[in-house]
Amino acid sequence: MTNATLDAAKPLEKAVLAGGCFWCIECAFQKVPGVTAVVSGYTGGTGADPTYEDYAAKGYVEAVEITFDPSKVSFEELLDIFWRQIDPTDAGGQFADRGAHYRPVIFYESEAQKKTAELSKAKMDASGLYSGPVVTEILKASSFYKAENYHQGYCRLNPDAYKAYRKGSGRDVYLGKVWGPENSGKTSAGTGARYKKLPPEVLKKKLTPLQCDVTQKNATEKPFDNPYWDNHREGIYVDVVSGEPLFSSADKFDSKTGWPSFTKPLAPENVVEKKDQGLLDMRTEVRSRHADSHLGHVFPDGPKPTGRRFCINSAALRFIPKEDLEKEGYGEYKKLF
Numbered sequence: 001m002t003n004a005t006l007d008a009a010k011p012l013e014k015a016v017l018a019g020g021c022f023w024c025i026e027c028a029f030q031k032v033p034g035v036t037a038v039v040s041g042y043t044g045g046t047g048a049d050p051t052y053e054d055y056a057a058k059g060y061v062e063a064v065e066i067t068f069d070p071s072k073v074s075f076e077e078l079l080d081i082f083w084r085q086i087d088p089t090d091a092g093g094q095f096a097d098r099g100a101h102y103r104p105v106i107f108y109e110s111e112a113q114k115k116t117a118e119l120s121k122a123k124m125d126a127s128g129l130y131s132g133p134v135v136t137e138i139l140k141a142s143s144f145y146k147a148e149n150y151h152q153g154y155c156r157l158n159p160d161a162y163k164a165y166r167k168g169s170g171r172d173v174y175l176g177k178v179w180g181p182e183n184s185g186k187t188s189a190g191t192g193a194r195y196k197k198l199p200p201e202v203l204k205k206k207l208t209p210l211q212c213d214v215t216q217k218n219a220t221e222k223p224f225d226n227p228y229w230d231n232h233r234e235g236i237y238v239d240v241v242s243g244e245p246l247f248s249s250a251d252k253f254d255s256k257t258g259w260p261s262f263t264k265p266l267a268p269e270n271v272v273e274k275k276d277q278g279l280l281d282m283r284t285e286v287r288s289r290h291a292d293s294h295l296g297h298v299f300p301d302g303p304k305p306t307g308r309r310f311c312i313n314s315a316a317l318r319f320i321p322k323e324d325l326e327k328e329g330y331g332e333y334k335k336l337f
Helices: 003-008 022-029 075-083 111-125 159-169 171-179 200-206 209-217 322-328 331-336
Strands: 013-018 035-043 061-068 105-108 137-140 144-146 235-239 245-248 271-277 282-288 294-299 309-312 317-321
Touching (some): 013 022, 013 075, 022 159, 061 075, 061 105, 105 111, 271 294, 317 322
């Protein structure tokens, strides 16, 4: 049997997520590649057969049950989408919908899902996106009851009423403030919407003075006196501000300059090149796309196969060793090593 056959035979999995009105959460996952079904319903309470009239009194929450193909979309990617739909700092409800039956919860179906959820929550809590702690609960999944038929596919069957409800609830206003209008409510896994530029007051707390000078003021650190110029461990380098992936140790080489140097970016979509008019010559500056951090410069004197030298400040980077990629939320890059 080939590996392709084994992958094709991989069983479908389920994810159960609650984040306020189930119409909004259901709608977010309906068109995600790899998701085969999304059902609105009730879970987490006591007593059988809850209905829309009594589910809150029985301790249930509105939730959605997502059936997905793990060979096409991971549970971690589904959580990335989930965070972009909710206010994870509010345990008393979501937006205009108040009460414990509207609180955000991740219901795990396995120990693997529990571990992934805990790591994802910790990453969001440390992201600097929110003014308060992430309080979204992580609970073991229990019986899930399908809601009434008129709740299923509500955003598709009642688009005007759904848009009016969503706007009036305050959900879109909040998500726009946190993620930016262009990224709020994103439903494409792996879009990079989790990476963003942080406000100055957050940067001041998050970064050292040198990291601030380099990333925010285009400064250059001293050669041969920085953490990564002679780092030989396997792993990836991410933006110290946003965490967006930038470079890999597989493309790192000793340029004899005293700064970490790479032949190419790990994620070209996250690296922006700009003409930089210096005092004596024209250079090409390198910046991160989402955080807009100054990284360094690129020169046409690198080794084969690219002939390019991305000369990057260590102060703009955070190194994640290969053994920590899964824990840090970069599991998709393990295959590089």
